[in-house]
Amino acid sequence: xxxLIIHNNNSYLISQNVNYLHSLGFSANNKEDIDFQIxxxxxxxxLPINTTAIFIKAILSTNYLEYLxxxxxxxxxxxxxxxxxxxxxxxxxxxxxxxxxxxxxxxxEFLHTExxxxxxxxxxxxxxxxxxxNQGKLPGCNSIPDLVKSLHIAPPANYLSHHSIANExxxxxxxxxxxxxxxTPLLYEVRKNIESFLYYKYLQVLNPISNLPGCTGFNIKGKxxxxxxxxxxxxxxxxxxxxxxxxxxxxxxxxxxNDFKDKSHNEILEDCKNKILSNSPDVVLLDLRLSDxxxxxxxxxxxxxxxxxxxxxxxxxxxxxxxxFTASNKVWNLLDLQLAGANGFCLKESPxxxxxxxxxxxxxxxxxxQVSNCLSYAYLKEIWSLSDQIKKVFSKNPxxxxxxxxxxxxxxxxxxxxxxxxxxxxxxxxxxxxxxENRLNFSMIMLxxxxxxxxxxxxxxxxxxxxxxxxxxxxxxFFDRETKTWKKPNDxxxxxxxxxxxxxxxxxxxxxxxxxxxxxxxxxxxxxxxNDDSLLFNLISLSNYRNDFIHSDTSRRNKLKSLNAQDILIxxxxxxxxxxxx
Amino acid sequence: MKNxxxxxxxxxxxxxxxESSEIKxxxxxxxxxxxSFQELNIIKQELLSNEKPFLNxxxxxxxxxxxxxxxxxxxxxxxxxxxxxSGGISQSFYSENPNPVLHINSKEFYSxxxxxxxxxxxxxxxxxxxILQFGQKWKLNLLLNLRxxxxxxxxxKISEEIYPEDFDELFTEKLMTLNWESDTRKEIEIxxxxxxxxxxxxxxxELKNKISTFICNEIGxxx
Numbered sequence: 174x175x176x177l178i179i180h181n182n183n184s185y186l187i188s189q190n191v192n193y194l195h196s197l198g199f200s201a202n203n204k205e206d207i208d209f210q211i212x213x214x215x216x217x218x219x220l221p222i223n224t225t226a227i228f229i230k231a232i233l234s235t236n237y238l239e240y241l242x243x244x245x246x247x248x249x250x251x252x253x254x255x256x257x258x259x260x261x262x263x264x265x266x267x268x269x270x271x272x273x274x275x276x277x278x279x280x281x282e283f284l285h286t287e288x289x290x291x292x293x294x295x296x297x298x299x300x301x302x303x304x305x306x307n308q309g310k311l312p313g314c315n316s317i318p319d320l321v322k323s324l325h326i327a328p329p330a331n332y333l334s335h336h337s338i339a340n341e342x343x344x345x346x347x348x349x350x351x352x353x354x355x356x357t358p359l360l361y362e363v364r365k366n367i368e369s370f371l372y373y374k375y376l377q378v379l380n381p382i383s384n385l386p387g388c389t390g391f392n393i394k395g396k397x398x399x400x401x402x403x404x405x406x407x408x409x410x411x412x413x414x415x416x417x418x419x420x421x422x423x424x425x426x427x428x429x430x431n432d433f434k435d436k437s438h439n440e441i442l443e444d445c446k447n448k449i450l451s452n453s454p455d456v457v458l459l460d461l462r463l464s465d466x467x468x469x470x471x472x473x474x475x476x477x478x479x480x481x482x483x484x485x486x487x488x489x490x491x492x493x494x495x496x497x498f499t500a501s502n503k504v505w506n507l508l509d510l511q512l513a514g515a516n517g518f519c520l521k522e523s524p525x526x527x528x529x530x531x532x533x534x535x536x537x538x539x540x541x542x543q544v545s546n547c548l549s550y551a552y553l554k555e556i557w558s559l560s561d562q563i564k565k566v567f568s569k570n571p572x573x574x575x576x577x578x579x580x581x582x583x584x585x586x587x588x589x590x591x592x593x594x595x596x597x598x599x600x601x602x603x604x605x606x607x608x609x610e611n612r613l614n615f616s617m618i619m620l621x622x623x624x625x626x627x628x629x630x631x632x633x634x635x636x637x638x639x640x641x642x643x644x645x646x647x648x649x650x651f652f653d654r655e656t657k658t659w660k661k662p663n664d665x666x667x668x669x670x671x672x673x674x675x676x677x678x679x680x681x682x683x684x685x686x687x688x689x690x691x692x693x694x695x696x697x698x699x700x701x702x703x704n705d706d707s708l709l710f711n712l713i714s715l716s717n718y719r720n721d722f723i724h725s726d727t728s729r730r731n732k733l734k735s736l737n738a739q740d741i742l743i744x745x746x747x748x749x750x751x752x753x754x755x
Numbered sequence: 756m757k758n759x760x761x762x763x764x765x766x767x768x769x770x771x772x773x774e775s776s777e778i779k780x781x782x783x784x785x786x787x788x789x790x791s792f793q794e795l796n797i798i799k800q801e802l803l804s805n806e807k808p809f810l811n812x813x814x815x816x817x818x819x820x821x822x823x824x825x826x827x828x829x830x831x832x833x834x835x836x837x838x839x840x841s842g843g844i845s846q847s848f849y850s851e852n853p854n855p856v857l858h859i860n861s862k863e864f865y866s867x868x869x870x871x872x873x874x875x876x877x878x879x880x881x882x883x884x885x886i887l888q889f890g891q892k893w894k895l896n897l898l899l900n901l902r903x904x905x906x907x908x909x910x911x912k913i914s915e916e917i918y919p920e921d922f923d924e925l926f927t928e929k930l931m932t933l934n935w936e937s938d939t940r941k942e943i944e945i946x947x948x949x950x951x952x953x954x955x956x957x958x959x960x961e962l963k964n965k966i967s968t969f970i971c972n973e974i975g976x977x978x
Contacts, residue, residue: 183903201848203832203856208845236849237899238889244846268906268967269899276974279894294910329845329860335888337842346972370845465767 176306177219178228179245180755184266184294193303195222199233201241205562211241211248212369213582220255226313227258231267231274240278242266244371247283251374253381260313264290265304282324288314317378326375339500342373343522344409345382346533351416354385360409375525380527384750388534389420391541396423397455397546402445402482403435403498404463404521414458417537424548427452433463436485438478445482455551456544457486458519461499461506474506480513487514490561492553496543516550519544552738559749560598566752567591583644587630587691594626605741613736614722620744621689621719624712627751628692631700640686641695649695651681654713657706662686690716693751701754711747757876760810761789762798762818768842772865784873787811795822802830810834815882819861820844832856836882840864847888857884866890881930895973897930902966909959922947939965 177195180187185197197218201210213409219227227249229457233241246263249255268276271291275281283289290311292298305311306495314320328338341363348360355364367382399418403410411428411445429448433441441463449457461479462468474480479497486493496517497510507518519540526532604612632641640662641649651660660666660681668679685691693712699702718740761781763769771782781787782923790798794809798816801807803826810816816831820841823831831837836855840863847859868890876885885893904925926943942962971977 183907185907188911201850203848203850203858206843206845206858207848227757230900232903234848234897235851235900236885236888237903238896239846239848243845268902272976273970273974276976277892277899294906327844366843372845435767465765465771468771539971746768 174223174227176226176228176303177222177224178230178266179219179233179242180230181233183232184230186294186299194228195224197222199241199245201234206369207241207244208371209365209369211245212252215245215248215252215255215258216473219249224258224261226262226264226302226311228264228266228302231265231269238277243280243283246289247280247324247326247371248374250286250314250317251371251378253374253377253383254368259317260288260290262290262306262311262313263330264292266292268293268352277471280324280326286320286323287312287316288312292462294401299628307386317650321375321378324375326372328372329370338372339521339523340377340405340408342408342524343500343504343526343533343536344413346385346522346527347413347537348409348416348480349382349385349493350388350533350537352392353412353416357412359407360414363409376524376527380389380524380530385530385533388537391417391420391537393418393421393424393541393548394545394546395551397548397551398425398452399456399458399544400428400448400452400454401426401428401458401498402431402448402463403428404431404460405460406430417540418544424544427454435465438464438466442477442481444483446489449486449493453554454493455554456494456496456547457543458496458498459483459486461497461501461510466607474503474509476512477506480510483510483513489559490554491606492551492555492557494547494550496540496547498540507672516547519543549738550606553602553729553741554743556602556605556745559604559745563598563749563752564595566755567595583633590626590629594623594630597626598622613738613741616741617715617722617736617744618742620748621715623748624693624715625689627696627748628689631696632692638683640683641692643696643700647699649686649692649699651686652698652709653693654693657709688716697754701751703750703754708747711743715744715747756786756880757814757874757882758812759787759815759817759873759882760798760813761787762795762816762822763789764795764819764822768861769865772862776866778867778870779783780864781869781873784877787873794935799823799827802827802834807834817864820858836884839865849884849888855884855887859888867899887922894933894972897933898966898970898973901925901930902963902970905959905966907965909963911929933969935969936965 174283175193175195175199178184178186179197179199181200182198187198199206199211199214227246229242229246231240231242233245242265246265249258249261251264252259269277271284274284274291278284284291290302292302302311344360344363345355345367348355348357351569353360366378401411401414406428407430411430414428415426418424429445431444431448433439436444459479459482461477463478463482465695467477467479479499483495483497486495491514494516495514496519497507497515498519498521500521500523501507507515511516520526520536522533522536597619604615604619609615631643633644634644643649648662651662651664652658653660653666656666662681665678665680667676667677669678690712693716694709697708697712718733718736722730725733773779781789797809801810802823813835815836815838817838817840820828820839820843828839833853838857840859840860840861842861844858844860847857847863849855849857864887868887871890872883872887875881875883883893884901885896889896908921908925922943926947931940931943939962946958946962
């Protein structure tokens with residue numbers, strides 16, 4: 174085996190046709206990035222050669238200070254795809270003294286690493302190296318990880334903050350975990366960068382992507398619509414996230430395929446607002462930095478475009494769940510976002526987080542868990558929407574309409590209960606937002622309370638021994654929920670005696686007439702002319718559940734069917750149907 | 756006066772880079788024209804056609820790489836000296852075929868080197884892309900290139916004759932504008948006019964040593 178010399182036809186050794194060296198010319202062009210060209214050259218031309226050591230001319234281009242030869246040497250050391258070359262002795266051919274090189278080259282710390290030597294091209298000097306090689310006395314580099322620890326390789330200069338790095342790094346790592354072939358065209362650009370850029374090679378020595386295990390079974394629980402907003406969506410995130418949700422058939426995923434490039438905050442904000450309104454998502458996965466200006470060092474967290482989009486989403490409907498999906502791990506940003514209503518956070522995996530191979534898997538699991546959790550709160554969007562519709566009804570000041578008396582005292586009373594009703598609505602939304610385990614029970618009680626306030630608004634105050642009467646004088650009847658028929662206050666009905674288990678005739682009493690459910694049903698059917706059996710059924714079921722819950726002891730209460738979000742939505746819809754008819 | 760075009764399709768990023776380099780404005784250089792969106796469309800059309808009335812007025816085009824398509828970039832490099840800057844460029848790279856072309860990272864482009872480069876044009880009416888690439892080290896780059904080429908001549912002394920034209924190639928016009936000591940300059944002129952016999956390599960060695968001293972001075976190493 175012979176040593177190899179890499180040159181650009183700029184070594185006299187080539188003109189001498191020395192037969193003790195393999196010779197390879199490297200000539201860069203201005204079509205592709207230098208790192209891409211070096212990577213391709215090493216894989217295509219250098220890798221197939223069996224060699225004992227590599228001589229490299231320090232200069233491989235027109236301009237000396239580009240020191241492309243040194244860059245090629247670092248590529249060899251850091252390229253995991255060149256295992257048989259990585260540790261070979263490398264001799265840099267240059268005229269500079271070590272001191273001169275240290276002061277002029279871009280990576281002075283590399284000059285001090287193991288297995289790297291320097292020589293001018295004089296025949297005498299080259300003989301010394303060839304002899305040492307032949308005697309096996311020219312050691313290579315024994316530990317690439319140790320070498321990496323002594324190096325500092327900066328990312329390409331305009332990777333603003335570490336945002337782009339975290340994006341590309343996590344896209345490829347997560348794609349690997351999700352078993353997405355990196356040959357996928359939409360991942361091509363990222364893969365090319367990660368496999369070619371010296372900076373990524375440097376990162377990969379310590380945290381190799383190839384070592385990541387492929388993983389399946391990522392599952393998002395629940396159903397709903399996810400909207401993904403990110404200026405880097407087309408770099409590969411769209412592919413990765415689509416794959417992540419693909420095993421959850423009840424989850425619809427859409428990427429906002431917007432062109433964010435060089436748009437102002439306001440333009441981006443308007444684009445996002447229109448998209449939210451047209452898409453009506455349950456969960457938004459939102460990047461924080463959507464505009465070039467977000468990368469200015471002086472930008473405060475509440476000036477970031479993502480923060481403003483979050484505020485806009487919560488302004489449209491605070492029930493829409495928002496997960497901040499960001500490369501920023503600045504705690505103060507996260508606190509501000511939480512105060513603005515963010516429901517979850519997921520960090521894109523920046524290189525410093527890739528401390529072990531399980532981090533990527535844990536990140537993906539965490540994202541699935543957060544989306545699942547947000548989907549379990551997705552009904553809040555409809556709750557808010559119904560609540561908003563109710564508020565709009567009252568904002569039209571219905572107390573002055575035909576239903577209500579002109580009596581000032583009674584009007585004031587109506588206003589009081591209207592305000593209490595609105596407060597109850599807000600309180601209900603607030604409690605539903607929490608993770609309090611009793612939040613659904615609380616909201617059920619609040620909905621019932623809203624029905625009571627509604628009755629207070631519509632019914633006159635009457636003595637205990639009188640049947641309820643609306644302000645316009647119309648009296649109520651009794652709705653027999655068992656036979657689903659209307660009875661007059663003086664009618665009797667057949668009821669099963671709970672003790673004797675025998676049917677008995679019972680006269681309708683005032684308590685039954687004055688019950689919240691009976692008054693609400695009268696309000697819906699008699700006053701507001703709503704003809705909807707399911708509404709009546711829902712009002713009765715709310716009333717029954719509430720009474721069973723409130724009037725039972727703990728052991729009986731525990732036997733009640735647990736409420737779910739759908740129950741609350743159905744009851745809320747019924748209450749809203751009544752109010753919207755006002 | 757030389758005329759230069761600057762094409763930037765991401766003005767917001769330009770603003771940030773200039774701010775981070777503490778460069779307040781580029782408007783002090785009347786020979787530098789920053790193109791508008793409309794003018795960019797004209798340039799794109801001209802690059803793909805035979806008529807180039809707009810571009811003909813300019814000596815150098817400096818453009819954000821993504822502002823032009825690959826076909827437009829190819830057309831530009833055959834037409835003019837050009838500078839392509841982009842965030843994706845890992846290392847600056849200069850080539851001279853068919854025209855001088857510099858590829859440089861955006862952050863390095865929007866740096867004080869740009870100001871030095873523009874000031875040099877303002878003062879000397881000379882486009883020197885090496886200043887954009889290396890800033891104050893641009894002369895050092897020339898000296899290192901020279902020493903390397905000279906060294907190759909010395910090592911190949913046995914097989915090659917050295918002719919006057921070899922020295923023309925080594926001591927380019929650009930290189931001769933450096934501040935050589937007067938006796939060195941004289942010596943170079945003699946070499947350029949007379950050439951050298953193959954037995955005169957000791958003289959070449961001496962010249963190389965002088966250049967090495969210049970290099971040390973540029974770097975700040977005391978020999």
